[in-house]
Amino acid sequence: MGGNGSGGASARRPNERLTSWFHRSGWSKGELARQVNRRARQLGAHHVSTDTSRVRRWLDGEQPREPIPRILSELFSERFGCVVSVEDLGLRSAPHSAAVSGIDLPWAGNQTIALINEFSRSDLMLGRRGFLGTSLTMSAGPALIEPMQRWLVPTPTAPEGPQGATLSSLPTSGAGEPRRLTRISGAELDQLEEATAQFRDWDAQCGGGLRRKAVVGQLHEVTDLLQETHPPRVRRRLFRVTAELAELAGWMSYDVGLQPTAQKYFVLALHAAKEAEDRPLGAYILSQMSRQMIHLGRAEDALELIHLAQYGSREQATARTQALLYAMEARAYASLGQPPKCHRAVRMAEDAFAEIGPRDADPAWLRFFSRAELFAENAHSYRDLAYVAGRSPTYVSRARPLMEEAVRLFAEECADDSGGGHQRSYALNLIGMATVHLLAREPEGCVQLSEQALDLANRLRSERVSNRLRTTWASARRDFGEVREVAQLTERLTEELPESEASRAV
Template identity: 65%
Template sequence: MGEKQPNEQLTTWFVRSGWSKGELARQVNRRARQIGASHISTDTSRVRRWLDGESPREPIPKILSDLFSERFGSLVAIEDLGLKAVPNLAPGSGVDLPWNGSQTVQLISDYSRSDLMLNRRGFLGTSLALTAGSALIEPMQRWLAPTPSSMPTTALTAAREGRAPTGRISGPELALLESTVRMFREWDAQNGGGLRRKAVVGQLHEVCDLLQETYPADTTRRLFQTTSQLAHLAGWMSYDIGMHPSAQKYYVLALHAAKEAGDRPFGALILSDMCRQMIHLNRSSDALELIHLAQYGSRESAGPRQQALLHAMEARAYANLGEVNKCYRAARLAEDSFGDIATTSAEEPDWLGFFSEAELNAENAHSYRDLSYHAGRSEVYALQAQPVMERAVELFSHDEKHQRSYALNLIGMASVHLLQKEPEAAASSAQQAVDIATRIRSERVNTRIRKTAEAALGEFRDVGDVVRLRDRIDTELPEFTRPQAV
């Protein structure tokens, strides 16, 4: 047998992290206790053996992937660490799921139930990890594939075939369910994802129970739409509080439900939010693939507002790839499409109303700012971002329903000021964001405030306003204890 070879990939990530072997061992043990794996007891000698090529036992590879991903703010897969992931044989544990209505309902029901139960008990499941690359993109492409004629009969197909419905739900009850989704969406926009996530997951589980029965075709379609919107909202809220694997799982399940409802525009919205998550995780190529899939799938159904949203997210993906001309083109198309809204009389879905002039300016401003990062912190792109970001901040300052977006764009404004070497102005914008952050529950907002403050301290630690900002964050926005994910 050949001798073990040092694990150079793991060693590279370990050295970059700045951790000692003892610190990594302590973090692994702490995370193991959080997930109920009390049998794990790692020390410095064990870490040394991993670096020397020993393969750690489950669930340590997943723990290491989570720890390094959090350390670097981007997805560090198990394979990136030179380790092998043990295939999870539990049905529906990943993203490559069957495009089948009855199985979709069962998967959503099972996952939402597990989410509620495991979070209540304070456990962190080890069965779910983020999926990226072709393992993510290829299954999502099947969203557009025709449903096979051999597909098992679902509630929807049973209704289409004219079978007698077995379910009982009145028109007013169904309308109330749909209005509840709108209410949850408004709460999220105003207060952040941390306050109502469990309520959304609970409602999702209840709607899945309804779909165990059959209904007339239109009722079944509306129930699948409601299911898709609740699953999407559960994903969005999970993303907002840093539960990325759970967010991705809910997004994928939401896309499956949207396909059952025949709702291409909402499927495109789901894919645009999956794109946003991949940008957040520094997987820009994946983000671009997802947004192109959304654009292609909705090319015959998207109105000008949704086209503007998709072009704006395309610009974000190109900006994070450093593709300047393509970013400019997509941002310009977003502006042109948004301008067409006034000339159309077509009714728009309520879930698209969030994409306002403020959101358009916000997305394009962040694209120009991100180009600055990719061009070595070029002030040219920062100067271009500034008036667009200022316009977004001004519009959001008058919008009480989207306080989280207001906070995120104040942070974006702070980052633009830092690129222009204006620490006092950056601290002022960040302080306003802290005012909002203390009133809502969004770890996404809190994390971005902390990162902006750290960046300011890195360059301007002698500026009093910057020091006072850091002190306030330490006092009023303590480190977040991430909710236990399934």
């Protein structure tokens, strides 16, 4: 039973918090023990061996040793679709280094470099040691929002050193002497930026699971470069590449279901964007964090993050950036069940997108936000309002034409690119359109679109697509299980899209 409990026979009080979550989960003690053991094996913690008697002792007040508190936090978070922290469960977690736990990190360039370097190295070791999975939890509420607000605080300007480098940015040798400036050419920087753009295209085409470790490896290499000394202009450009790679590593982690890892990368990306003095990029990273919070059922946090992004980038954001932020604001208001504010944000997104000029030079990380993406986001806002309002036909009728147009545009894009394009976005919006048919009680249309989505899901490495399809199909079986086409697709989906280990733990 190594690694399971804290030992000691001192008097304990029952853990009422853990007991409450446990009873609401519907799990038995044996099922929870099996899930803990399964997750521990996935993380490489092979010393963990839990049984029903050990679960009973946790409920009675025994404090388990790491990594069990983290594992329980992940399992209950997945079960309820919201952040359930270690503290929410009445458990204590062991302290860890700043690089692998917590998000309230120092906003200083050299420390940002060190943290990203250590975190990416640890992530690359995950397959061998399960390091990150046993060390991370999600942050939410004030613990998330307050540290992110410091993104807006200006960074003090340090005095300049040799050849324009700031004294605070000069790493030192063991003798305390500044290292000499490292020369990196413009062509080499161009190659790093082109490689980052290529990674982003691969993610859109194949999902986050195929090349996530390659992105993490590239991120680690760039932070190695940043540990040398560069002129301010080059240093800012390297920080911008670092921010883009860290955001992409976070996005890919989110896509494959590694939620705490994703959040940590997003936070580190925001720190790097601040060092790059790139407010629009920072706003985009905050929008990704907002999307994750919506996914986890924390719409209030999502709205706070979007408002922070809008405020921080109001003087520098392009029309396309503004449209993206308004669209995400609408998603948050929809999840909160606030139709008037959702309608207003949708209109603002459409108006901002209409202001995009043919010669506007948006950065590469923003070019994905096309007309198809705008239609898709606004359609999902109205679809979500329909769910909140009890399958409201009014919002279903608003969602339908927007979702149909998004599906059409993504289909054309993917066909024109001969297998390229935003395949994952196409799959997600096929599923979105299938949910619209479910809301309208049209099972045949739901089946047709789900079949197309399943074809794409088989070619993608995206747990997000697979899970969304499974969730949609669970609703279809519940409402229309007697329909012949629904029963036939259920058999095919069970055979071609079996649940992953992570899914079975939910």
